[in-house]
Amino acid sequence: MERTHRPVRADETTTLRAFLDYHRDTFRWKCSGLTQEQLAQPLPPSEMTLGGMMKHIAVVEQSWFEDDFMGRGLMPPYDTVDWDADPDWEWHSAKDDTPEELFALLDEARRRSDAVLDEALAPGGVGLDGLSVADEVDDRGRFSLRWIILHMIEEYARHNGHADLIRESIDGSTGQ
Amino acid sequence: MTQTFDTSTRTEAPLRADEVTALRGFLDYHRDTFRWKCSGLTQQQLAQPHAPSTMTLGGLMKHLALNEVGWFGHTLAGAAYPPPFTDIDWDADPDWEWRTAADDGPVELRALYDDCVRRADAAIDQALARDGLDARSAEPSSKDGPFSLRWILLHMIEEYARHNGHADLIRESIDGMTGE
Numbered sequence: 001m002e003r004t005h006r007p008v009r010a011d012e013t014t015t016l017r018a019f020l021d022y023h024r025d026t027f028r029w030k031c032s033g034l035t036q037e038q039l040a041q042p043l044p045p046s047e048m049t050l051g052g053m054m055k056h057i058a059v060v061e062q063s064w065f066e067d068d069f070m071g072r073g074l075m076p077p078y079d080t081v082d083w084d085a086d087p088d089w090e091w092h093s094a095k096d097d098t099p100e101e102l103f104a105l106l107d108e109a110r111r112r113s114d115a116v117l118d119e120a121l122a123p124g125g126v127g128l129d130g131l132s133v134a135d136e137v138d139d140r141g142r143f144s145l146r147w148i149i150l151h152m153i154e155e156y157a158r159h160n161g162h163a164d165l166i167r168e169s170i171d172g173s174t175g176q
Numbered sequence: 177m178t179q180t181f182d183t184s185t186r187t188e189a190p191l192r193a194d195e196v197t198a199l200r201g202f203l204d205y206h207r208d209t210f211r212w213k214c215s216g217l218t219q220q221q222l223a224q225p226h227a228p229s230t231m232t233l234g235g236l237m238k239h240l241a242l243n244e245v246g247w248f249g250h251t252l253a254g255a256a257y258p259p260p261f262t263d264i265d266w267d268a269d270p271d272w273e274w275r276t277a278a279d280d281g282p283v284e285l286r287a288l289y290d291d292c293v294r295r296a297d298a299a300i301d302q303a304l305a306r307d308g309l310d311a312r313s314a315e316p317s318s319k320d321g322p323f324s325l326r327w328i329l330l331h332m333i334e335e336y337a338r339h340n341g342h343a344d345l346i347r348e349s350i351d352g353m354t355g356e
Contacts, residue, residue, distance in 0.1 A: 008323045158344070161343075161344070162344060165341075168228055
């Protein structure tokens with residue numbers, strides 16, 4: 001699979017977006033070529049599954065970029081979930097979804113996040129110092145777009161670490 | 177003797193900061209997260225893999241120590257590797273740091289790791305003072321010429337975050353401890 005190239009000498013915005021795309025590509029690769037049953041297979045004692053992680057990462061994209069940063073709320077199917085009653089909904093409901101449905105959700109979330117980034121980082125946009133509409137996440141005040149992108153890179157990279165071990169336990173495939 | 181880490185001292189990346197402060201904040205956050213994931217374990221526990229993967233927390237610690245002096249010391253600053261990485265025949269034994277970590281005590285591994293982080297930070301300080309995040313590496317990449325310090329810092333953040341993902345699952349399999 002051809003993953004996003006990360007130029008070794010570039011400006012801040014180009015470099016951040018390339019690393020984010022590289023980890024999105026890597027995650028997609030780690031989840032590809034598996035059946036619905038394999039995507040629902042954990043590596044005990046952890047309960048995480050690749051399918052659950054796909055549905056989780058899609059909502060993480062949504063909650064940081066469209067919801068917190070832009071103040072637009074979440075896309076379907078996340079907009080109607082009772083998160084207080086079922087905080088792990090995306091993790092446990094993923095086993096009922098086909099691989100095609102999970103990839104479609106992930107791709108739609110990525111597309112929407114990129115639209116937010118394109119707008120914010122265009123000439124005349126708020127830029128990387130732009131602040132989130134949400135102002136009381138974790139009682140820490142507003143988040144800069146710079147922090148959100150860096151957080152998404154580490155979020156993806158850490159989940160790709162989980163995915164490395166889970167995937168290896170499913171069919172033996174490894175690789176960075 | 178085990179390694180200790182006081183989680184109340186863990187660095188948090190600042191929410192609203194300039195590029196340098198944000199990058200160094202995320203790097204330090206992951207270094208601290210990794211120290212926490214390895215703390216409180218015996219030498220045997222640090223050598224315990226989560227099959228079928230052969231990775232261990234002790235091996236990871238020695239590998240990340242090598243990455244710190246490799247990327248920031250050697251590649252960025254052009255410095256020689258410090259002991260014990262000086263006289264290794266990497267062609268003959270490419271996984272040396274992973275393999276030999278089982279023979280090292282927890283305190284010894286942590287001392288090596290902390291020393292490599294200190295050396296890395298000194299190299300970062302020097303490069304920033306010279307040319308900021310556009311500072312070019314002394315050693316080039318294989319095909320694209322020198323790396324910027326910006327690229328190396330982001331690479332180390334992703335390297336740590338991914339290995340902390342491995343550490344999450346390995347640690348949970350050893351004693352059930354979880355947490356971001």
